[in-house]
Amino acid sequence: MICYKYFYLTLVLLLFSSCEQKKSSEAVIGKNTTDEKNISAPSIVILGTAQDAGSPQIGCNKSCCSHLFNNANIKRHVVSLGVLDTENNKTYLFEATPDIGAQIEILTHLKGDKSNTLVDGIFITHAHIGHYTGLMFLGKEATNTDKIPTYTMPRIKSFFENNGPWSQLVKNKNIILHTIENETPVQLSNTLEVTPFLVPHRDEFSETVGYKIKGPNKTALFIPDIDKWKKWDEDIIEEIKKVDYAFLDATFYDGDEINNRDMSQIPHPFVIESLKKFEKLSFQERNKIIFIHFNHTNPLLNPESMESNSVLEKGFRIARKLDKFKL
Numbered sequence: 548m549i550c551y552k553y554f555y556l557t558l559v560l561l562l563f564s565s566c567e568q569k570k571s572s573e574a575v576i577g578k579n580t581t582d583e584k585n586i587s588a589p590s591i592v593i594l595g596t597a598q599d600a601g602s603p604q605i606g607c608n609k610s611c612c613s614h615l616f617n618n619a620n621i622k623r624h625v626v627s628l629g630v631l632d633t634e635n636n637k638t639y640l641f642e643a644t645p646d647i648g649a650q651i652e653i654l655t656h657l658k659g660d661k662s663n664t665l666v667d668g669i670f671i672t673h674a675h676i677g678h679y680t681g682l683m684f685l686g687k688e689a690t691n692t693d694k695i696p697t698y699t700m701p702r703i704k705s706f707f708e709n710n711g712p713w714s715q716l717v718k719n720k721n722i723i724l725h726t727i728e729n730e731t732p733v734q735l736s737n738t739l740e741v742t743p744f745l746v747p748h749r750d751e752f753s754e755t756v757g758y759k760i761k762g763p764n765k766t767a768l769f770i771p772d773i774d775k776w777k778k779w780d781e782d783i784i785e786e787i788k789k790v791d792y793a794f795l796d797a798t799f800y801d802g803d804e805i806n807n808r809d810m811s812q813i814p815h816p817f818v819i820e821s822l823k824k825f826e827k828l829s830f831q832e833r834n835k836i837i838f839i840h841f842n843h844t845n846p847l848l849n850p851e852s853m854e855s856n857s858v859l860e861k862g863f864r865i866a867r868k869l870d871k872f873k874l
């Protein structure tokens with residue numbers, strides 16, 4: 548009899564503790580970094596999800612932004628991924644956004660060790676404002692960094708070398724530019740490898756790349772900006788099959804956001820177009836897709852929106868700041 552009582556008591560306690568764990572892991576999303584525990588395995592962490600101009604966006608008085616300007620609880624950052632190489636105690640930043648200060652702080656906090664409060668390398672996809680202008684905070688007016696390895700494709704490298712204020716960062720060795728080449732892997736450690744690949748996009752000042760980030764066990768695809776999928780030489784469906792995670796351009800949800808202008812003329816894959824394209828994938832394959840790079844008008848920025856629920860119901864995922872993915 549005593550034995551049965553003990554058994555039931557243990558069962559109840561176990562159920563209760565697993566509920567508590569679930570609650571706390573859900574509660575973490577969107578919380579302050581000071582509440583976050585250190586990360587103990589090589590991982591990608593989402594440091595920002597918004598399109599270049601951020602959310603709220605300058606001058607926007609529509610319902611997407613007007614309530615956000617004075618709401619300190621919602622701190623949305625521009626698109627960026629952090630990579631924690633826990634085996635070598637290093638961190639890497641994908642994109643140097645205008646929110647770079649807060650984003651590097653998150654990475655350092657998750658690493659736990661504060662001996663280096665900056666990062667060990669920066670990868671940039673292209674020269675549009677949300678993706679590279681954060682580099683300005685590495686110069687003399689700010690932290691005056693010492694030789695941060697910055698991995699650049701040939702055109703963006705020449706853009707940095709020949710145009711102020713970026714050329715000053717190069718001259719003062721705040722950053723050291725490492726040339727990278729299309730589809731040529733950069734070995735960051737025995738178990739961490741990054742490969743850039745060219746994608747079609749508005750290339751005024753630089754080429755545009757996506758990255759493949761290969762860790763000890765898993766591989767991720769990162770394509771924050773691309774023209775329509777059909778304009779790319781590669782088949783996105785096949786590329787998704789080769790990886791474990793695919794962080795993909797979701798700038799606009801549908802035509803409503805751009806006052807019903809002709810969607811075929813907007814150079815991004817709309818989320819509804821991507822959903823249609825990816826619907827033939829199995830549930831397991833769809834679950835690899837994590838939408839990111841949301842325009843301020845995109846309803847996916849709001850976790851409570853009908854559109855967010857509908858995307859999740861179909862088996863896709865939506866990037867949220869501080870989400871983590873083991874590599």
Ligand SMILES: [Zn+2]
Pocket residue numbers: 598599675677678771772840
């Ligand atoms: Zn962008």
Ligand SMILES: [Zn+2]
Pocket residue numbers: 603604607608609610611612613843844
């Ligand atoms: Zn807005």
Ligand SMILES: [Zn+2]
Pocket residue numbers: 673675748772
């Ligand atoms: Zn762009």
